[in-house]
Amino acid sequence: MAKSLAHIAERKAFEMTLDSIIKKSQTQDLSEVMLPLVDKVEKIMGDDWEASSYEMLRSLAKNPDSKWTHYTQRILREVDPHILKTFLLNAGFEAGFMGYKTSLKMKKKYGCNIPWIILMDPTTACNLHCTGCWAAEYGNKMNLSYEMMDKIITEGKELGIYAYLFTGGEPLIRKDDIIRLCEKHKDVAFHAFTNGTLIDEKFCQDLLRVGNFFVSVSIEGFEESNDGRRGAGHYRKALAAMDLMHEHHIPFGVSICYTSQNYLTVTSDEFLDMLIEKGCVFAWFFHYMPVGVNASPDLLLSPEQREYMYHKIREIRGIEGGKELFAIDFQNDGEFVHGCVAGGERYCHINANGDVEPCVFIHYSNANIKEKSLLECLQQPLFMAYKEGQPFNDNFLKPCPMLENPERLRKMVHESGAKSTDMTSPEPVDDLCNKTTPYAERWEKKADELWKENRRAKEEKSINHII
DSSP states (O other), rough: OOOOHHHHHHHHHHHHHHHHHHTTTSSSSSSHHHHHHHHHHHHHHHGGGGHHHHHHHHHHHHOTTOOOHHHHHHHHHSHHHHHHHHHHHIIIIIIIIIHHHHHHHHHHHHHSSSOOOEOOOOOOOOSOOTTTGGGGOOSSOBBOHHHHHHHHHHHHHHHHEEEEOOOOOOGGGHHHHHHHHHHOOOEEEEEEEETTTTOOOOHHHHHHHHOOOEEEOOOOOHHHHHHHHHHHHHHHHHHHHHHHHHHOOEEOOOOOOOOOOTTTTGGGGHHHHHHHHEEEEEEEEEEEOOOTOOOOOOGGOOOHHHHHHHHHHHHTOSSSSOSEEEEETTTTGGGGTSSTTTTTTTTEEETTBBBSSSSTOOOOOSSTTSSOOOOOOOTTTHHHHHHOOOOSSSTSOOTTTTTTTTHHHHHHHHHHHHHOHHHHHHHHOOHHHHHHHHHHHHHHHHHHHHHHHHHHHHHHHHHHHHH
């Protein structure tokens, strides 16, 4: 679908604003360069964003002492200008603004969920075998061809999808093909979750050249904790990859799977300060999922441990205090996205065999991208069941149909006729849900208490704002 002249003109205007901001940020006060960007975003998004969002952004831009002002200044002054501009154009304008608007129209037109992001596995091959990794259960013999990945992206753009994340396996085993995709789809934002061991000088030069590809390095704590899950020597290799990217002014994030064993370490001041010093600008926090026949339920958090994570991540990324690091905790941030975002609601997953799954952690499907179009895959019975069932709980601190509402996943898989897509040891949905049911029962009381406190605090804040 060719872009309209209005779309092209708006992108150009947005690009010119970015050029001005990046140039002026080296010498001028941040508020003078950021406020025009907020104005531009409001013009594009209008009522699709709440008025309070624009007010918050303007307030932060005007406060020179805010940690988020310092954070923004660090990015503007340390990140390669070509990468920064390309990221804001592709992830911001194309994916976040125009793509989002298009996806909403397509959702209404076709009557199914249209994701904002697609995750895909270029390969099941990996040079590590980490405890708790969903990909570890897949084996190492499957690959999505370059042509198939190109097909997914081409069809996705027709639906308004301009953000693609690579998982695996270790996706950088296929880094040459991924760079080819970046070169062909210059208006798309690409991201990869990687163990970092294959990041070298040539790869850094490729990242600088294309500008539309970022990575998050997986790390699970300091050396002993990390290497206990990922293998001896990985910690030092991961830090070396961070150092190399930082030297080249390439922004990166980290991917952290928190468990009952490492949750305190990965949220400690010492650990987070180390990451920031290395140049890390954002962190994805993932709750451990007991997926696969060999998964260990012992790594699941207790209600008290999860409550700690709920409060700690909010403290880390707070308006005041915390760290100059943007942190996302998908399991505990359901209130901001209205529960579960899988099944095409905001994202879906395509494994290396082509099976289109609702989530990277939920390996069941009715459709394969090698046999059907992307749209047809999004209309499969399991995805339609997701659409009808979302949100799976009125308490958004219990968002997941597997972890907190296992009876919902059990029902959807059985009624849709979806099959297990695990390529080594297919796991019946009843076996999976039997592992998560005790966790859901333990978490329910604490989740309800937190949700009630959360709602009460929001109501009080709203009343005080009115007064």
